[in-house]
Each structure stands twice: as C-alpha cells, then as structure tokens.
Amino acid sequence: MLTTRHGVRPLGAPDLDAFLRLTAQDPVVNVFADYRARTTNLEPRWLGGEMWGRFEDGELVAACHVGANLVPVQASADDARTFAERALTRGRTVSTIVGPHEAVRVLWNGVAGSWGRPRETRWGQPHLELSEAPLAAADPAVRRTTRQDLDELYPACVAMYTEEVGISPEYGGGADLYRARVTQLMNRGWSFARFDAGRLVFKAEVACASPYAAQIQGVWVPPDRRGEGLAIAGMAAVAELVRREIAPVVSLYVNEWNTPARRAYATVGFRETARFSTVMF
Structure with a gap:
C-alpha cells in the first residue's frame, strides 16, 4: 500500500x-x-x-x-x-x-x-566511464592486495580518506569499522595496489559492482610520489583487471577542481557521461 x-x-x-x-x-x-x-x-x-x-x-x-x-x-x-x-x-x-x-x-x-x-558541498563532479581498453600502458606491478599488505594499505586508506573528505575515518572511534571495510574490499578481490620496496605507491578500490559496471574509489598516490605517472599507469592496470574479471564498464566520479586527477583519467581513456554532486554533513 x-x-x-x-x-x-x-x-x-x-x-x-x-x-x-x-x-x-x-x-x-x-x-x-x-x-x-x-x-x-x-x-x-x-x-x-x-x-x-x-x-x-x-x-x-x-x-x-x-x-x-x-x-x-x-x-x-x-x-x-x-x-x-x-x-x-x-x-x-x-x-x-x-x-x-x-x-x-x-x-x-x-x-x-x-x-x-552542511560541512561541505561539491556541485560539479564529473562522472567518468571507461568501456574499452585503456589508452595508456598498464603498470604490470599493480596487483590485488592481501592480508600481508594491511600494515601498508590501511594507513594509505586513512590518508586518502582524510585528504578527500576532510575528516579522518577514525574520528569518533571509527577505526575498527573502517579497518573492517578495508579488509572486506581486500577479501572480495576489490583492492588493488603497487608497492615499491615494500612501500605502497598507488592504490585504488572497487566500491561497488553490478553485472554492468564497477565503480572505483580511493585512488591515491603518496604526495612525494605524485607527478611520476603512477596514477595513470595504475588506473590503466586497475581498469584492465576490473573489466576482465569484475564488470565490463569502469566508472568513477571526481572533484571538478582536481585537475591532476582529471588529466590522469582522461589519459587513461575515461570520458565524462554525467555530473554528480555531493552534500556532506
């Protein structure tokens, strides 16, 4: 009724x-x-x-x-x-x-x-899709993460979240819940990273997926390694893995003001198909 x-x-x-x-x-x-x-x-x-x-x-x-x-x-x-x-x-x-x-x-x-x-509003977030092979060369060192990577992966996830959202996911006692989420994505095979000499230098996760598409989140490179092309090659590798093993289309949305990220995604071959907005409390 x-x-x-x-x-x-x-x-x-x-x-x-x-x-x-x-x-x-x-x-x-x-x-x-x-x-x-x-x-x-x-x-x-x-x-x-x-x-x-x-x-x-x-x-x-x-x-x-x-x-x-x-x-x-x-x-x-x-x-x-x-x-x-x-x-x-x-x-x-x-x-x-x-x-x-x-x-x-x-x-x-x-x-x-x-x-x-609201704490913040983001009105013009390009929604991007990739439904074909990436235009950039994939980084062969990008792989799925495992539990052995957690000591490197978890701090990187916290740093990415804090940088992106403006507040730590551990704020107010949320560390256990956030660690469980990071581990859940890892266990699903939805967490990807590259490590140099044991240090994480690129990461990304699949946030959600259907038979039609998979949405990427958490793309991050440590500040001191930015500008080296790690995100371009890393995202090309993630897109290949996801399209081959999870869903035929890879999507994400990005802040309009994040020019380096938008340039990297365009180089990989992502194209804008819609505009998203986010209101955060």
Missing part, C-alpha cells in the same frame, strides 16, 4: 525485479543502487535503512536510497522534491546526499531549511 499521497513507499524484496529494471535505465550511473539492491534483496535489515520508491499508475518510476547516504535513482526534479518532502518527516539520518547533480540539487533545496548547514 502506498503510504503518502505522492505514491512513495519503502521497497522490499517483492519489488526487486521492478527496481532492477529501473536501475537498468542507466546502469553505470546507478551502479551503487543496483549493487545495494542485489546484495540486500531490498531487505531493510540488510540495507541498514530503506529504499524508497515512487510510483505512477502502479509503475516504479524513481527511487531513493536512504542509509548512510541519500542517493536518488532515476529521479526527475519532481521526484526529488517528493523524496525531500518525505525526508523532512524523519529528520536527517544520513551523512551525505550524493548522485546526479540536478536530483541532488533539488533534494538539498528541499531539506536545507531543516537539516542545517
């Missing part, structure tokens, strides 16, 4: 097929939501939150992931306004709003008066 006059209700396991048809309308942009649906069966206890769906004439036309992140899925401006109205009825429980720019902009405008000042 629909729970609001707008035709919005939480989705569950019986809605999985309809939800996957929705994400398949843009399967690369929607890879996070697709991944979450497939791994949780849309069960709230596994989602750690809810997946809202908006219906018109009984058909699912848009959705919104509501967990640690608020992520609109195939949401028009009208859909986003409707999801914002629903979000206002429960208060802010998310740490970020992230997704396609226009939907995020409308969502944020709808809740801004009640949710308070």
Whole structure:
C-alpha cells in the first residue's frame, strides 16, 4: 500500500525485479543502487535503512536510497522534491546526499531549511566511464592486495580518506569499522595496489559492482610520489583487471577542481557521461 499521497513507499524484496529494471535505465550511473539492491534483496535489515520508491499508475518510476547516504535513482526534479518532502518527516539520518547533480540539487533545496548547514558541498563532479581498453600502458606491478599488505594499505586508506573528505575515518572511534571495510574490499578481490620496496605507491578500490559496471574509489598516490605517472599507469592496470574479471564498464566520479586527477583519467581513456554532486554533513 502506498503510504503518502505522492505514491512513495519503502521497497522490499517483492519489488526487486521492478527496481532492477529501473536501475537498468542507466546502469553505470546507478551502479551503487543496483549493487545495494542485489546484495540486500531490498531487505531493510540488510540495507541498514530503506529504499524508497515512487510510483505512477502502479509503475516504479524513481527511487531513493536512504542509509548512510541519500542517493536518488532515476529521479526527475519532481521526484526529488517528493523524496525531500518525505525526508523532512524523519529528520536527517544520513551523512551525505550524493548522485546526479540536478536530483541532488533539488533534494538539498528541499531539506536545507531543516537539516542545517552542511560541512561541505561539491556541485560539479564529473562522472567518468571507461568501456574499452585503456589508452595508456598498464603498470604490470599493480596487483590485488592481501592480508600481508594491511600494515601498508590501511594507513594509505586513512590518508586518502582524510585528504578527500576532510575528516579522518577514525574520528569518533571509527577505526575498527573502517579497518573492517578495508579488509572486506581486500577479501572480495576489490583492492588493488603497487608497492615499491615494500612501500605502497598507488592504490585504488572497487566500491561497488553490478553485472554492468564497477565503480572505483580511493585512488591515491603518496604526495612525494605524485607527478611520476603512477596514477595513470595504475588506473590503466586497475581498469584492465576490473573489466576482465569484475564488470565490463569502469566508472568513477571526481572533484571538478582536481585537475591532476582529471588529466590522469582522461589519459587513461575515461570520458565524462554525467555530473554528480555531493552534500556532506
């Protein structure tokens, strides 16, 4: 039964097929939501939150992931306004709003008066895709990480996160949870790195994946090794491995102001297909 006059209700396991048809309308942009649906069966206890769906004439036309992140899925401006109205009825429980720019902009405008000042907003994040062989030569030394690498890998992940987000993932007692996440990605074969004489000099992870795409996160080179081409060759290697063994398309989104990273991704062959935005609390 629909729970609001707008035709919005939480989705569950019986809605999985309809939800996957929705994400398949843009399967690369929607890879996070697709991944979450497939791994949780849309069960709230596994989602750690809810997946809202908006219906018109009984058909699912848009959705919104509501967990640690608020992520609109195939949401028009009208859909986003409707999801914002629903979000206002429960208060802010998310740490970020992230997704396609226009939907995020409308969502944020709808809740801004009640949710308070965000810690940071990033409005023009290019969403990039690579669906063919990389244009740059791959670094043959890049490999999947193992537990033996954890002493080098974990501090690098903390440094990358802190540099990117502006706050340490260990802040407020989060070290155990973050270490578990790093280890989880490693165990899945989703963590890649290059080591020189035992020191990590490049890393990247797959954040989420579906049969259609894999989204890369956490690309990082130590500050004293930047400018050597490690990110270009490293990302070419990661893209080859991911496309061969995980999903046919590799995607990521990058901050608009990060010119060196954007230049590196373009050299590898990534092309912009959309614009994302992120609001962080």
